[in-house]
Amino acid sequence: MTGQTGAGETGAGQTGAGQTGAGPVGTAARRPDGPAKIAGTFPYAGDLRVPGALVAAVLRSPHPAARIARVDTAAARALPGVAAVVTAADVPGAQTYGLIVPDQPVFARDVVRYHGEPVAAVAAVDATAALAALAAVDVKYEPTPPLTDPTLVWDGAPRDHPPVHPDGDVFGEIHISHGDPDAHGPVAVSGHYVLGIQDQAFLAPEAALAVPAADGGVDVALATQWLHSDREQMAACLGLPEEKVRLTLAGVGGAFGGREDVTLQVHVALLALRTGAPVRLSYGRTESMLGHPHRHPARLSYRHTATRDGELVSVTARLLLDGGAYASSSPAVLVNAVTHAAGPYRVPNARLDGATVRTNNPPCGAMRGFGVPQAAIGHEAQLDRLADALGLDRLELRRRNLAQPGDVLPTGQHLPGPFPLREALEIVAARPLPPPPSGPAEARAEARAVRRGVGYALAFKNLLFSAGFDDYSTAAVHLELGPDGEPIAVVRSAAAEVGQGFVTVAGQIARTETGLSAAVVTPADTSIGSAGSTSASRQTWMSGGAVRGAARRVVDELLARTARRLGLPAAVAREPRRMLAIIDGEIVAPEAGARVPLSRAVREALAEGPLVAEEVFRHRPTQPLDARGQGDVHVAFAAAAHRAVVDVDVELGLVRVVAMALAQDVGTVVNPLALTGQVEGGTAQGLGWAVMEELVVERGVVVNPTFNGYLLPTFADVPDLDFTPIEIPQPDAPYGVKGVGEAPTCSATPAILAAVRDAVGRDLFHIPIRPWDLVGPRDLVGPWDLTGPRDRVEEGAA
Amino acid sequence: MIATRLSYPLTVDGVTWRVRDAPLTASLLTVLREQLGITSVKDACEQGRCGSCSVLLDGTLVTACTVLAADASECRVTTVAGLPADGPADAVRRAFAEAGAVQCGFCAPGFVVAVTDLLTRRPSAGEEEIRTGLAGNICRCTGYGRILAAIRAAAAAGATAVAGEVAAGEVAAGEAAR
Numbered sequence: 001m002t003g004q005t006g007a008g009e010t011g012a013g014q015t016g017a018g019q020t021g022a023g024p025v026g027t028a029a030r031r032p033d034g035p036a037k038i039a040g041t042f043p044y045a046g047d048l049r050v051p052g053a054l055v056a057a058v059l060r061s062p063h064p065a066a067r068i069a070r071v072d073t074a075a076a077r078a079l080p081g082v083a084a085v086v087t088a089a090d091v092p093g094a095q096t097y098g099l100i101v102p103d104q105p106v107f108a109r110d111v112v113r114y115h116g117e118p119v120a121a122v123a124a125v126d127a128t129a130a131l132a133a134l135a136a137v138d139v140k141y142e143p144t145p146p147l148t149d150p151t152l153v154w155d156g157a158p159r160d161h162p163p164v165h166p167d168g169d170v171f172g173e174i175h176i177s178h179g180d181p182d183a184h185g186p187v188a189v190s191g192h193y194v195l196g197i198q199d200q201a202f203l204a205p206e207a208a209l210a211v212p213a214a215d216g217g218v219d220v221a222l223a224t225q226w227l228h229s230d231r232e233q234m235a236a237c238l239g240l241p242e243e244k245v246r247l248t249l250a251g252v253g254g255a256f257g258g259r260e261d262v263t264l265q266v267h268v269a270l271l272a273l274r275t276g277a278p279v280r281l282s283y284g285r286t287e288s289m290l291g292h293p294h295r296h297p298a299r300l301s302y303r304h305t306a307t308r309d310g311e312l313v314s315v316t317a318r319l320l321l322d323g324g325a326y327a328s329s330s331p332a333v334l335v336n337a338v339t340h341a342a343g344p345y346r347v348p349n350a351r352l353d354g355a356t357v358r359t360n361n362p363p364c365g366a367m368r369g370f371g372v373p374q375a376a377i378g379h380e381a382q383l384d385r386l387a388d389a390l391g392l393d394r395l396e397l398r399r400r401n402l403a404q405p406g407d408v409l410p411t412g413q414h415l416p417g418p419f420p421l422r423e424a425l426e427i428v429a430a431r432p433l434p435p436p437p438s439g440p441a442e443a444r445a446e447a448r449a450v451r452r453g454v455g456y457a458l459a460f461k462n463l464l465f466s467a468g469f470d471d472y473s474t475a476a477v478h479l480e481l482g483p484d485g486e487p488i489a490v491v492r493s494a495a496a497e498v499g500q501g502f503v504t505v506a507g508q509i510a511r512t513e514t515g516l517s518a519a520v521v522t523p524a525d526t527s528i529g530s531a532g533s534t535s536a537s538r539q540t541w542m543s544g545g546a547v548r549g550a551a552r553r554v555v556d557e558l559l560a561r562t563a564r565r566l567g568l569p570a571a572v573a574r575e576p577r578r579m580l581a582i583i584d585g586e587i588v589a590p591e592a593g594a595r596v597p598l599s600r601a602v603r604e605a606l607a608e609g610p611l612v613a614e615e616v617f618r619h620r621p622t623q624p625l626d627a628r629g630q631g632d633v634h635v636a637f638a639a640a641a642h643r644a645v646v647d648v649d650v651e652l653g654l655v656r657v658v659a660m661a662l663a664q665d666v667g668t669v670v671n672p673l674a675l676t677g678q679v680e681g682g683t684a685q686g687l688g689w690a691v692m693e694e695l696v697v698e699r700g701v702v703v704n705p706t707f708n709g710y711l712l713p714t715f716a717d718v719p720d721l722d723f724t725p726i727e728i729p730q731p732d733a734p735y736g737v738k739g740v741g742e743a744p745t746c747s748a749t750p751a752i753l754a755a756v757r758d759a760v761g762r763d764l765f766h767i768p769i770r771p772w773d774l775v776g777p778r779d780l781v782g783p784w785d786l787t788g789p790r791d792r793v794e795e796g797a798a
Numbered sequence: 799m800i801a802t803r804l805s806y807p808l809t810v811d812g813v814t815w816r817v818r819d820a821p822l823t824a825s826l827l828t829v830l831r832e833q834l835g836i837t838s839v840k841d842a843c844e845q846g847r848c849g850s851c852s853v854l855l856d857g858t859l860v861t862a863c864t865v866l867a868a869d870a871s872e873c874r875v876t877t878v879a880g881l882p883a884d885g886p887a888d889a890v891r892r893a894f895a896e897a898g899a900v901q902c903g904f905c906a907p908g909f910v911v912a913v914t915d916l917l918t919r920r921p922s923a924g925e926e927e928i929r930t931g932l933a934g935n936i937c938r939c940t941g942y943g944r945i946l947a948a949i950r951a952a953a954a955a956g957a958t959a960v961a962g963e964v965a966a967g968e969v970a971a972g973e974a975a976r
Contacts, residue, residue: 034895037903038910040838040878047837127832128821203842203850203904203938254843255906285843334834499902499939673898677944681901684941707847707936714933715942 003355011749018089021502022519024512025735028673031504032521033497044251046207046282047225053209054083054123056271056281057130058264059137060290061112061119063359064700065164068139070109075123076136079130079632083275083290087120087178087258090270093239097262099229099365103167104326104451106237106266109689112141113164113325115701116290123271123279130292130541138584145698146360150322151299153495155359164325166351171323172331176339176629178410179349185305185313193204194252194693195374195767196297198365198685201712202498204253206263206291207282210272217244218269223252224258227494228530237266238273249524255498257366258292260535261328289705293328293365294695296321296356298337300378304385310392312401315342315410317378319354321364328365329358335467335625336371339633343379343459344421345401350410352629352640353791360700366535369745372461372668377767380457380750384413384757394754395456402458403709412630416637420665421458424641427663427724428456430487434645442781449651452658455644458612459746462634463739464538470626472616474529475546477510479602482518487602489519489551495531495543496524497752500741501674502539506547509734513551515582515598529616537638538740540618540670545734549615555582557613561605619730637732639665641745642751653771655756657690660748661722667730667738678741680721686748688713690756806871810836811880821865826860826875827851827881830866831936838878838907841935849935852908853877859915861934878907886917889955890948901939909935913949 022029046756073085088109095109095275096102108117120137126129145161147689151612152159163169208222217240220592224230227247235242252259268281282292295310303316323330338354347577369376387397402425405417426565437450465471477491482488489510496504503521510519529544566589572579581587587596605611623631645659658684669675692711696703704710729736749767756774757764803819808829815834827844829851830836839862840850846864853862854876862875869938882885890913893899900906909932916923916931923931928949937945 026900030895030898031900033903034900035891037900038841038891038894038906040907042903043837046841046842049835049837050960085829201938203848203902204840205842252902253840254902256938263869282841284841285845327974404851484922501901507896673944677898677901678938680943681939685938706845707843708845712848712936712938714936715945718928718942720946721941721943 008700022507022511023181025508025509025670029504029508029671031501032507038766042251043252044204044207045209045221046204048250048280049277050209050210050211050220051359051545053278053280054125054271054275055127055130056121056123056268056279057134058118058504059120059134059139059288060116060269060287061108061141062113062115063141063143064115066112066141068108068112068317069142070138070140071120072138073120076133079129079133079136081125082108082649083123083125083277084134085122085133085368086270086274087121088763091237091276094236097233097237097266098327099261099329100331101201101327102627103165113360116362117325118267118610120130121267121271121274141727144493148359148361148700150320150357150359150510152172153359154355164360171327171354171356171358172334174334174353174625175404176352176410178347178349179709180349181349183314183349185307187308187386187389188303188305189382189389190303191382191385193299193300193378193381193765193767195300195377196296196365197362198294198689198693198698199289199695199710200258200294200708202254202256205283205285205288208264208268209250209278209280210268211278212272212276215244218255218272219246219248220265220269220597221248221250222265222439223250223259225255225494225496225498225535227524227526229267229533230262231526233262234265236268243612245528249496250602252496252498252581253529255534256368257370257535259368260533261293263291266556272703285429285703285707289467289695289710290362290702293324293363296323296330296333296364296366296374298322298374300374302378302382304382306386306390310390310397310400312347312372314349315347315352316350317341317352319375320361320401321354321374322361323356324359324361326363330365332372332467333365336462337375339411340372340375340460341379343376343383344458344639346407347402347410352410361697362695362702367524368682369461369742370499370536372459372742372746373686373689373749376457376459376746377750377753380754384754388551396427396456398425399459405437411625411633413632413634418665419637420726421460421639423726424639424663424665425458428641428643428661431643431661431722434457437647438598445543450647450649453646453648453757454760455751455756455758456641457747457750457752457754458637458641459743461537461743461746462637463536464541464621464635465532465536466634468622471542473531473542473546474616475531475543475550476528476612476614477547477550477695479514479554479558480604481606486518487599489514489516489518491521491547492528493521493531493543493547494524494526494528495539495769496534498534500534500539500678501671502534502543504674505540505544509544509547510551513548515554540737541733542619544737545617546615548734549617550613553613553615554611558601558605558611562596562601567605568592571759572641573666579755580633599789609650611675636738638740638743640747642744642747644755646752646755648761648774650774650782653774655689657691657719657752657767659722660742661718663724663726664740664743665738666725666727666740667733667735668734669725669727670737675725675740676723679723679744682744683721683739683748684713684718687747687752689768690752691769694707804868806868808867808871808875808877811877812835817867820870824867825863826865826867826870827862830862836877840904840908841906848937849912850908852911852935854911854915859912871961878910881911881914885914886952886956890914890917893948893952893955898944898952899940899948900917902970905935905937909945913952917953917956921953921960923953936942
């Protein structure tokens with residue numbers, strides 16, 4: 001990693017308006033919000049307090065499936081200190097919401113479909129009164145048998161279970177047919193994998209503060225990833241026009257996809273409107289883990305065939321993603337999973353089938369990687385198996401089959417470049433390995449049961465929204481005078497800063513384009529157009545593009561006004577950049593022999609009126625998949641290669657990740673420090689899913705919705721990351737950027753799985769790896785082998 | 799008959815508050831956040847697993863969510879805002895900002911308290927000791943890499959400062975001898 005010391009940067013010591021010292025694009029500018037976060041003064045959503053605010057709480061179903069025979073709130077309403085109790089009967093507008101399909105009830109009315117589904121909500125003078133009110137709500141549930149096996153919905157097997165939902169139980173189904181899908185090579189390997197649920201486990205649980213407004217609307221400060229999507233869904237459910245639902249982003253303590261859906265938004269706003277008082281609602285950890293959608297658990301069945309010299313001939317895959325009770329973003333997650341199912345390889349023939357279905361398990365939706373981490377586990381395990389079957393080196397098999405820009409993917413899309421995955425593979429393969437375990441002789445003797453393994457994995461991840469979605473971001477840049485009278489660039493955007501560093505990047509872009517040393521990013525809110533979601537590795541590219549465009553246009557206006565004041569010809573004012581430029585704090589017009597200090601130019605231009613420009617940025621359009629799964633579906637890809645080194649205690653079944661190396665295709669680096677943070681964090685989340693993180697669900701009931709039960713990687717679990725960025729500008733992106741946050745999560749998990757397989761010499765079928773997967777009986781494969789014969793090597797089958 | 803609500807004094811960062819009518823079962827975390835409005839102490843798991851609410855109780859590192867507030871009544875509670883100025887706290891804060899140790903930042907106040915405690919007790923802690931000593935503080939964003947860099951920088955700054963004090967002390971001793 002280079003250039004992250006950021007010599008001369010002093011931004012970290014400053015906050016707020018007038019911040020100086022933070023650098024332009026390409027520097028390790030420090031976070032403007034860093035010092036406040038460190039001091040504990042940064043206001044997260046759960047820290048917001050206003051006088052007279054009521055405290056809300058939500059009653060949730062203990063059953064994954066039940067009929068609701070009765071909800072009686074009279075006793076709860078009568079308790080002292082209780083201001084309101086609301087149920088489905090009190091929802092004034094649409095009864096349901098959803099990111100793609102509005103199928104999720106604000107409150108369950110007649111039927112409960114998952115453990116933790118909201119049934120009622122209360123507002124009271126304090127938390128004690130609110131909890132007493134919840135206990136006094138009388139709900140009569142009639143539990144019904146939950147549908148918890150997704151294969152009962154989608155493998156064609158007959159079932160006697162009634163539909164979970166009247167809309168049907170298949171959220172989406174995709175069939176990609178490529179080349180001759182029945183072709184196969186002489187060597188075949190099959191594999192079947194069960195992937196558990198990963199939770200985003202962002203550290204700050206969901207929270208919001210809603211304040212009723214005099215116009216009958218409501219102002220809500222909350223932690224979210226997508227203000228405008230929340231607003232649209234909230235307004236529909238509240239029966240209000242969107243302009244009466246005004247949202248402001250409060251401090252967000254992590255997201256990772258888990259804040260893309262509506263959770264508490266409608267409840268808190270409804271209670272504020274009902275009581276006429278401010279209402280705050282904060283989840284605890286258990287409520288958070290029951291309340292937001294997770295990463296989809298999946299069942300993957302794969303069959304790869306190749307020639308005897310290791311050229312891929314075909315990939316057959318069936319991917320079944322359990323979407324849980326409601327749709328959330330399941331259909332979009334499925335597009336990603338299936339279109340990435342064959343991996344970043346040249347595959348001449350493929351049949352890739354996938355479905356995401358409804359069950360009474362917890363709803364699942366967006367999490368970092370969005371369907372691609374599931375696919376990467378499958379294709380990388382398969383490549384290792386195939387290499388072993390062929391007697392080929394595992395890296396060499398990958399080298400022979402890696403996709404290059406221009407190659408046709410199974411969707412028919414030509415792989416867009418740059419795509420330096422071969423370079424990434426060679427870089428991680430050449431990085432020095434950690435020394436073997438060492439220590440006193442006694443420790444070595446005890447360590448005889450410890451085996452070391454090394455594994456590699458490659459992944460690619462689509463960037464931005466795909467499949468024909470009209471993806472855009474809005475931003476405005478104002479040039480103003482700061483409190484000290486010096487000019488300042490003020491960036492307005494609804495892009496959600498969730499910790500990833502958009503506020504840092506937006507300031508860098510504004511400084512770069514305006515030449516000003518001071519730039520501030522105002523709090524995100526819905527007073528400006530949508531910036532889209534903080535997801536899909538998209539904000540630096542999309543909202544960064546919008547900020548750059550707005551900044552360029554406001555500078556155009558500044559230069560035009562300056563040209564006129566300088567008495568330059570009208571033609572110059574129309575295209576001022578032909579003669580004027582901002583260099584080192586001055587506007588210079590060499591041909592006219594003019595130089596104006598930037599601060600004076602801004603002051604003078606402001607005398608003519610505000611300097612402001614707004615930009616709506618779009619990426620190139622994409623196409624939805626057609627009936628054969630064909631289409632120019634993705635805008636671009638980022639590539640990543642990981643090497644993992646693990647020590648496995650084969651008696652206890654414990655895994656320690658000793659070292660990780662990553663080489664990643666990152667485009668132009670906007671901020672090397674933020675880049676390092678993203679790839680280190682993304683790697684750690686991939687590590688967590690490989691070896692410890694699983695939300696365990698038994699007959700529809702989440703059994704470990706706490707940090708006691710759900711293990712997260714600690715300081716002692718995550719080794720240093722040996723990271724090499726590969727910086728090739730992305731041609732169609734502002735400054736040549738690429739999104740960087742998701743690709744390493746996609747490659748980290750399969751690299752660790754590969755290293756563990758290497759250490760223990762056995763197949764692994766369940767993710768995360770559990771101790772009994774390493775020391776228990778071998779070959780525990782479920783009954784959901786969906787691709788046909790499980791032959792490891794079929795000689796002469798072609 | 800045991801009272802279910804209690805009033806008692808609570809000393810936080812050198813200021814003694816009067817906690818009024820708090821539930822007997824209220825944790826120190828709940829009283830700090832909900833009664834005293836001290837929101838720098840974060841509530842992320844409320845099971846003592848994540849360290850977001852790390853504070854010092856009479857100088858000992860604890861998770862405020864697993865301490866009964868009433869039990870802390872006789873103690874000095876130190877939050878991130880009250881860490882002693884003569885210790886490594888300032889160097890830790892600076893290093894966290896400079897090294898990129900903060901993303902969402904929700905773990906940061908607790909981390910600063912825990913790191914300050916570690917470096918106060920073990921100013922030259924090695925990597926293994928840092929990793930195990932801080933395994934009770936979860937960060938979900940950073941993967942700990944930049945946090946480790948910050949801790950190393952803060953430790954190095956502390957070592958420089960100590961060396962400076964020793965040097966200054968030697969000069970003073972020399973002058974006294976003359």
